[in-house]
Amino acid sequence: MGQSSTRGEGTRPRVPGPGRPGRDDGLSAGSPGTDRPGPGGPAGGRRSHKQQTPRRRARRGKRRILRWVAGAAALLIIGTAGAGYLYYRHLNGNLQKSALNLGAHQVPKPTANAAGQTPLNILLIGSDARDSKENQKLGGAKSTFGGLPLADVQMLLHVSADRSNMSVISLPRDTVLKIPKCTDENGKTYAATGWTLANESLGRGGPGCTVATWESLTGIHIDHFMKIDFSGVVSMADAIGGVPVCVDANVYSHTRDGHGSGLKLKKGTTSVKGQQALQWLRTRYGFWPDTDVVRTKAQHEYMNSMVRQLRKGTKLTDPGKLMDLAESATRALKVDNGIGTVKKLYDLAGELQKVPTSRITMTTMPNVNSVRPGFEEKVDPKAGDADKLFAMVRDDTPLDGKGAKKKKPAEKVSDDPAAPKGDIGITVRNGTAGDGGLPSKGRAGEIATLLTGQGFARAAADQTLDPQKNTEVLFPSADLEGDAQAVAKAMGVPLKSVKKSTQVTGVTVVVGSDWRTGTVFPKSTADDGKTPDSANALHGDDESACMNVDKAYTWTA
Structure with missing residues (x-):
């Protein structure tokens, strides 16, 4: 499984196995393009069927x-x-x-x-x-x-x-x-x-x-x-x-x-x-x-x-x-x-x-x-x-940024009032391996310390690893929903990430792979309608595109 698939163009084992490397220099799925309707030619004069040669x-x-x-x-x-x-x-x-x-x-x-x-x-x-x-x-x-x-x-x-x-x-x-x-x-x-x-x-x-x-x-x-x-x-x-x-x-x-x-x-x-x-x-x-x-x-x-x-x-x-x-x-x-x-x-x-x-x-x-x-x-x-x-x-959102902006739904605030911060019991778990990578060491303890510093004296780290992509604040019953929302607000986590779960016994914070480092929750851009910069977008009418050549592969004419 650990073999490289980048050994060179056109190289791989004869007999493939479950972890065999991919070949290099793969071909493109095709060469695209469209055309407008072609010329049909002038209609010319009428001829009978018999007259047509x-x-x-x-x-x-x-x-x-x-x-x-x-x-x-x-x-x-x-x-x-x-x-x-x-x-x-x-x-x-x-x-x-x-x-x-x-x-x-x-x-x-x-x-x-x-x-x-x-x-x-x-x-x-x-x-x-x-x-x-x-x-x-x-x-x-x-x-x-x-x-x-x-x-x-x-x-x-x-x-x-x-x-x-x-x-x-x-x-x-x-x-x-x-x-x-x-x-x-x-x-x-x-x-x-x-x-x-x-x-x-x-x-x-x-x-x-x-x-x-x-x-x-x-x-x-x-x-x-x-x-x-x-x-x-x-x-x-x-x-x-x-x-x-x-x-x-x-x-x-x-x-x-x-x-x-x-x-x-x-x-x-x-x-x-x-x-x-x-x-x-x-x-x-x-x-x-x-x-x-x-x-x-x-x-x-x-x-x-x-x-x-x-x-x-x-x-x-x-x-x-x-x-x-x-x-x-x-x-x-x-x-x-x-x-x-x-x-x-x-x-x-x-x-x-x-x-x-x-x-x-x-x-x-x-x-x-x-x-x-x-x-x-x-x-x-x-x-x-x-x-x-x-x-x-x-969601059928255009990647060129020219789509109509969608109105964000208002966050629903619970009718259940939150208890005083010092009375809310909080368990913090490390879920940072949710993207398939290794967990960030000590992450649960870092967020527990953040919460105690904000007055949640009963926040404590749990050594249980609970991998998931997105950070969530979970609560088991309706009478703890207000407490869970108060914890989320204190961390800057959106209320849509506060969810009821029968898998927890009290307010539980699972720090996902979307928050691997730092004490400020990353601002979400999920609904801004903008294509991530890391997607390297190239638009169809951009005629300036030109590949950057590696100096090791240049030659003198």
Whole structure:
């Protein structure tokens, strides 16, 4: 379990085990973008059916196809997924399909708004499978051939209920979490895991287990998934024709011991396509500070640039190229059964196309270095910030800060009067390991001392560890609610954190992982409608993005 998943691009044991490392330089879940309806051509004069020549009918057919495909190109924003009705039956046959969610417990759909609309959540999965000659050539690392695939790129795309905005959350592949029980479509069951890496979910029954893992982690209902592999990214990037990306210095992602994606670019902006696009999306060694997290930033730059490029109408205007893209996209994708036809993908494209580029926001799950033994080089969700980001998506709050401010509900004050401070018995417990990390030593004693200093003479530390994420003040019966609220006010803890519990016998303070240090309770920003700074938000219309190159990977032209 303690092995590193960052040994280098394309390296991992042949036979995967429960704690095997993830592969490096994972591919992007896809290359997004949308397009406006393509040109249909002039109507021309009327002809009878008999007068129409085969050539003219063919031209009209091509124009119709072009219109269909240009509209469906909106799906490029979620993995270069669809290309309309081209060769409808043939393309349907290309699509691979499987069950949406293989987990035992699933998050219910959100309640519709007043207009009857619900948000749309799509999980994009990039697989590093070396399961074909083409993928083996692109992925390298012969020792990995035939091994279980890893979900090395995972992005949740959230489209608001009113289709006015879109949010993307990337989950670093080295995130430490627990994978729930999954049962594949053949009936094979994979038991729930202990702490492990996020990218291992794909090898436990398929994309449906990755979906189940996301729902377990975030509490967000997922409507669809799309999975793509190395060769799919290359073929679709070729068909699209190039995406501008920027580096602030010459970069060559290559190390003496053979690690690196192989990306070699000059300082400034370069249009990348094909294998070079894949290299950009996989690069870790070269972008400062050479972490899996910074790789998601490069992927966001690529995706936003793709969207802008296609919406300018400068790409995909040739029917032949559109046919190539359609063929490549449908062969490269695996989708859930709910969107398993080109018609359904086309309809989905129509929903995505409604979102303006300026209202697209790319983020990465806020994270910190893991404190769990054996996972020191990996990352944990950042307490508070990660929860807030997930909650904003659950509540359909725009991540670009342009949503209407929600009125905070007034805190309910108990009718039960509080006893004098000196008469209130208080037990304080240490719950700071609630985020999965190690508990902060002596934390219960520190808060007990804080309370006695404020006049609560009967406050005492309990050595019992009671891990939980959020600090709470618990009380067993209605006649102690006023006392519990008085204690909460003295500490600066919001009254919503005062709760009745049959698990305590008196007023009990459990200091959660949201208050690991200090004597002033951290001010909550959970309801301010602002995306945490630690999410590194990048907006769709920001053309200034440019990757910071690690000086160790520069070269002289």
